Amino acid sequence: MILALALAVSQPAATQPVTVHDAFGRTVTLAAPPQRIVPIFASNTEIVASLGLADRIVGIEAYTRYPRDVLDRPLVGGRLGFSVDSIVALQPDLVVVTPSRQAANQLIDPMERIGVPILVLLQRSVPEILANIRLIGRVAGVAEQGEQVAARFEGRLAAVKRKVEGRRPPSAVMITGRLGTGLMLVAREGTYTGDAMVLAGARFALPGTQTIAQVSPEAILNADPDVLLWAGSARDLEELVARPGWSEMRAVKSGRAHAVNRVELLIPGPRTIDGIEHLAAIFHPDAMRP
Amino acid sequence: MRVWLGLAAILLLAMVVAACAGHAWASPADLWRALAGDAALRSRLLVEWRLPRVVAAAFVGALLGLGGTIYQGVFRNPLAEPYLLGSAGGAALGATVALLVPLALPQSWLLPLLAFAGAWGATLLVIGISRVAGAVDAAGLLLAGVAVAAILGALRSFLMLALSDETVSLQVVLSWVLGGIQTPTWAGIGWLALIATGCVGLSLGLARRLDVLGLGEAMAIAFGLEVRRFVMLAVLAGSVIVAAAVAYGGLVAFVGLAAPHVARWLVGPLHRPLLPASALVGAIVVVVADAIARSALPPAEIPLGLVTAVAGGPFFIALLARRLRS
Numbered sequence: 001m002i003l004a005l006a007l008a009v010s011q012p013a014a015t016q017p018v019t020v021h022d023a024f025g026r027t028v029t030l031a032a033p034p035q036r037i038v039p040i041f042a043s044n045t046e047i048v049a050s051l052g053l054a055d056r057i058v059g060i061e062a063y064t065r066y067p068r069d070v071l072d073r074p075l076v077g078g079r080l081g082f083s084v085d086s087i088v089a090l091q092p093d094l095v096v097v098t099p100s101r102q103a104a105n106q107l108i109d110p111m112e113r114i115g116v117p118i119l120v121l122l123q124r125s126v127p128e129i130l131a132n133i134r135l136i137g138r139v140a141g142v143a144e145q146g147e148q149v150a151a152r153f154e155g156r157l158a159a160v161k162r163k164v165e166g167r168r169p170p171s172a173v174m175i176t177g178r179l180g181t182g183l184m185l186v187a188r189e190g191t192y193t194g195d196a197m198v199l200a201g202a203r204f205a206l207p208g209t210q211t212i213a214q215v216s217p218e219a220i221l222n223a224d225p226d227v228l229l230w231a232g233s234a235r236d237l238e239e240l241v242a243r244p245g246w247s248e249m250r251a252v253k254s255g256r257a258h259a260v261n262r263v264e265l266l267i268p269g270p271r272t273i274d275g276i277e278h279l280a281a282i283f284h285p286d287a288m289r290p
Numbered sequence: 291m292r293v294w295l296g297l298a299a300i301l302l303l304a305m306v307v308a309a310c311a312g313h314a315w316a317s318p319a320d321l322w323r324a325l326a327g328d329a330a331l332r333s334r335l336l337v338e339w340r341l342p343r344v345v346a347a348a349f350v351g352a353l354l355g356l357g358g359t360i361y362q363g364v365f366r367n368p369l370a371e372p373y374l375l376g377s378a379g380g381a382a383l384g385a386t387v388a389l390l391v392p393l394a395l396p397q398s399w400l401l402p403l404l405a406f407a408g409a410w411g412a413t414l415l416v417i418g419i420s421r422v423a424g425a426v427d428a429a430g431l432l433l434a435g436v437a438v439a440a441i442l443g444a445l446r447s448f449l450m451l452a453l454s455d456e457t458v459s460l461q462v463v464l465s466w467v468l469g470g471i472q473t474p475t476w477a478g479i480g481w482l483a484l485i486a487t488g489c490v491g492l493s494l495g496l497a498r499r500l501d502v503l504g505l506g507e508a509m510a511i512a513f514g515l516e517v518r519r520f521v522m523l524a525v526l527a528g529s530v531i532v533a534a535a536v537a538y539g540g541l542v543a544f545v546g547l548a549a550p551h552v553a554r555w556l557v558g559p560l561h562r563p564l565l566p567a568s569a570l571v572g573a574i575v576v577v578v579a580d581a582i583a584r585s586a587l588p589p590a591e592i593p594l595g596l597v598t599a600v601a602g603g604p605f606f607i608a609l610l611a612r613r614l615r616s
Binding site for chain 1: 312313314331332334335338339389398461462465473475584587588589590591592
């Protein structure tokens with residue numbers, strides 16, 4: 001009796017069937033809370049896991065590395081695409097997907113045809129990440145948990161905002177990758193990585209890189225930002241800033257060239273909030289000191 | 291007659307095996323249960339997803355076989371292939387627009403539509419250019435085709451660079467360009483069957499005149515064939531057929547080149563038997579290659595065009611060598 005009561009409290013009266021609209025404007029209806037979820041991509045897996053639903057995850061894709069306790073699940077896809085066969089073999093009752101690589105193209109149509117609910121999420125900004133945490137919470141029948149988790153993240157973001165507000169935002173460039181041609185990929189406005197930089201209290205040293213993310217190293221040298229960020233290992237950063245020209249940059253000479261954690265800033269999941277706190281500590285070390 | 295029965299039997303066998311093939315193999319018994327209306331998820335997958343794809347692969351292969359035979363007949367060149375006159379570049383450009391530009395129509399319609407329009411439009415452009423340039427013979431067509439293909443390829447690359455971002459992946463475009471059979475609904479399969487039947491009829495209508503053209507231009511004129519007009523007509527017909535294949539299968543390398551040769555060894559050079567035989571050979575090759583593409587590297591799917599080229603290439607070379615030696 002007490003157990004039943006406890007269960008009833010922890011799992012509030014199921015409001016299923018639930019009907020939601022996903023990022024493609026599709027209507028997705030679930031008759032009952034899903035128990036066998038296949039989230040495609042690390043970001044969606046992390047969102048599902050952040051709601052305490054890791055044990056409902058029955059399959060992942062090959063580049064999911066977190067959380068550790070789901071890494072033993074069968075793989076349903078990877079660099080070369082996603083397998084409808086492998087997903088169906090897991091008997092899922094929900095597939096969560098982001099239109100990246102070929103996932104949406106390869107999976108929406110077959111799943112719709114055989115009647116497996118498939119939810120498309122876009123995580124292009126930090127508000128979208130939070131909205132998706134709430135959405136998955138509702139879809140999975142744990143709406144309250146979704147609300148709590150998202151509110152907790154919002155609280156942490158508000159705390160960062162309070163600390164960095166009113167301070168001069170340093171100009172910053174975050175390099176997220178290098179191409180064979182010597183061009184560099186940088187975090188842009190209007191992406192979640194760019195969002196994270198702004199929320200952490202920086203401004204873009206290279207504004208207006210809206211359409212193409214590749215810039216020449218010269219553009220970065222010319223911009224001469226207050227802070228230079230390298231999304232990768234400290235060793236690669238050292239190698240980069242040792243080059244002629246780079247070693248003369250203000251950020252390098254003043255010790256404000258930092259390597260930052262790729263998974264926190266390049267996977268649009270709950271860990272982005274950690275990434276924003278870490279960025280804020282780089283941009284505004286005095287404000288963020290406890 | 292034995293050849294025809296043999297080809298039909300091989301195609302049927304290939305389709306059954308292909309329907310069983312996948313990352314999760316099904317047995318013929320599973321297949322039967324699924325067809326009988328079993329409601330399990332896996333059975334529905336077989337009926338709604340795998341079978342339509344196998345059937346579509348057969349039709350795409352058949353269309354490529356027809357298109358290749360017509361082109362080889364028109365250009366009297368064993369190296370002619372269906373993508374010769376810009377259709378590959380045009381189709382790829384159309385597909386790129388459909389995949390990367392957000393438009394009002396659903397993509398499942400837009401992709402085959404724009405791929406078809408691109409393939410056929412490019413061939414029309416090639417024909418138009420060669421006429422304006424006054425080079426209406428086969429060589430003129432081929433050169434115009436090379437130039438148009440280069441321009442269209444550059445346009446496509448630019449679109450891919452400019453329009454892709456985090457949500458619209460280049461891999462989607464790339465994997466289409468490398469060939470991949472669409473999976474129509476059963477209603478869509480009905481349309482495809484209708485289109486394919488029409489294409490067989492269209493190509494059979496050209497068969498006798500292709501034979502005459504094969505005797506050489508002078509001889510054909512002596513037989514009363516208006517060579518230039520017929521070349522245009524046959525190229526137009528061939529390009530419609532290829533465009534239909536491209537719309538449903540992306541760019542499947544090599545089949546259109548190889549299938550007519552294999553068919554020629556089986557039924558000889560006359561086009562009336564050669565065209566349907568090429569269609570059957572093309573269908574068999576694409577059904578088998580698609581099954582390999584779907585099942586060889588779980589959980590990934592290899593682009594079909596890579597399988598037809600890598601697996602079909604050596605096979606074709608071996609056949610060719612045996613043929614030449616004997």
